[in-house]
Amino acid sequence: MNLADEIERLSALRERGLLSEDEFQRAKTRLLAGEAGFAAGTAPAAAAMNSLRRSRSDRWIAGVCAGVAKVLGVESWLLRLIVVVLALFGGTGLFLYLLLWLFVPNE
16 A cells, blocks of 8 residues: 555545544654555564664674674563573574574674
């Protein structure tokens, strides 16, 4: 769906009384500014995955945990602890870490 179709849908919602004038103006401004995730063509999850990079400054081995922590908004030590625990119980943490090391690019 293109930008004109999205604005037309918003206008129809406003005419039916489902959107107030203020809500309509805010939504239209977001669309025109390209901030409306799906309308702009990128889902929030896709944007997060595209921003995933291995850290160069906060790294112990390859920077995978720090990079994932930055995207998730948590501390890197917490992810390091989770990876170690998963590595001790079945090797899943080590497997995931190696996959991310191979496929996630550096900053």
